[in-house]
Amino acid sequence: QVQLVESGGGLVQTGGSLRLSCVVSGTIFSFNVMGWYRQAPGKQRELVARITSGGSTNYADSVKGRFTISRDNTKNMVTLQMNSLKPEDTAVYYCNANHVLLNYWGQGTQVTISS
Numbered sequence: 001q002v003q004l005v006e007s008g009g010g011l012v013q014t015g016g017s018l019r020l021s022c023v024v025s026g027t028i029f030s031f032n033v034m035g036w037y038r039q040a041p042g043k044q045r046e047l048v049a050r051i052t053s054g055g056s057t058n059y060a061d062s063v064k065g066r067f068t069i070s071r072d073n074t075k076n077m078v079t080l081q082m083n084s085l086k087p088e089d090t091a092v093y094y095c096n097a098n099h100v101l102l103n104y105w106g107q108g109t110q111v112t113i114s115s
Contacts, residue, residue, distance in 0.1 A: 009109030022095030038091035
């Protein structure tokens with residue numbers, strides 16, 4: 001059974017940093033796209049950043065220059081380094097792994113930025 005296990009969320013002050021990690025277990029299959037989404041209270045889930053198996057990346061405009069996504073294909077792991085955090089970054093962050101018709105989500109990790 002494929003599982004995405006996230007870690008690294010927490011509470012930091014404005015301007016601080018956090019590093020989120022997500023490990024895919026239950027398969028040795030390498031997903032074409034892995035990424036991070038977030039959902040704030042009362043809002044829809046939105047893309048934060050994603051990365052292909054070849055290393056191409058996409059970022060939401062709101063996080064460009066502050067967040068960096070990376071992956072280790074040998075470990076089936078994706079990481080999101082978040083710097084210069086703002087209160088509006090507060091949300092539950094979800095890891096996603098996708099390949100054509102296969103789409104998996106992690107359970108989510110809470111990120112809270114205090115002002």
